[in-house]
């Protein structure tokens with residue numbers, strides 16, 4: 001029985017006619033006239049379609065570009081190509097401190113763009129305009145988004161996801177990449193506007209619990225209904241408190257802009 005040596009990484013993708021393409025997408029006689037370029041170094045790569053090794057592209061012997069690095073760049077580019085054309089995606093759970101704010105769900109993509117420059121100044125791999133709003137997408141093959149980008153994403157108060165492809169085999173075919181991306185494999189939220197809202201809601205609940213604790217030590221108390229961030233909450237304050245004092249106290253605690261109404265219960 002013959003034993004064949006299989007190299008660890010073969011370059012399966014090249015730029016063909018200006019588009020990132022898998023070797024299976026290159027016409028049988030195409031790519032031999034110097035029209036396939038390495039996605040990493042831009043040099044000409046030659047399609048190899050032998051009977052033994054899996055079909056792949058090969059740099060010229062003089063090249064210093066590694067197939068491993070070129071394959072990482074290729075995976076990143078091909079993922080962006082698929083994302084730019086996806087019509088739906090399975091979004092991951094959105095969690096804060098273990099609580100699920102919303103469960104994994106399908107989002108329908110009306111339009112998309114790659115290399116998107118956000119108003120906040122950062123450039124993401126893609127933006128998806130979906131039925132649940134704009135979603136910024138960053139694909140990660142080897143490097144996590146830099147801290148400055150993550151900070152800008154947080155400041156933008158947009159919904160941002162990272163697609164973690166770091167553990168994906170570099171030999172994946174287009175259809176395998178396609179299936180992974182559409183099923184939400186590796187998708188994780190970096191930030192989402194609802195996270196801040198949930199944190200504020202939790203702050204309010206904690207502050208109200210604290211105020212309820214205070215009244216236990218007082219022999220008299222006054223009950224109010226206050227509207228905090230548009231939500232009616234019961235408040236019990238120690239002693240005989242006027243509505244004006246209750247309003248002042250709640251404004252100090254939550255900020256005047258968040259209190260819209262205080263009445264005796």
Ligand SMILES: [Zn+2]
Pocket residue numbers: 038039040041042043059065066070
């Ligand atoms: Zn190269």
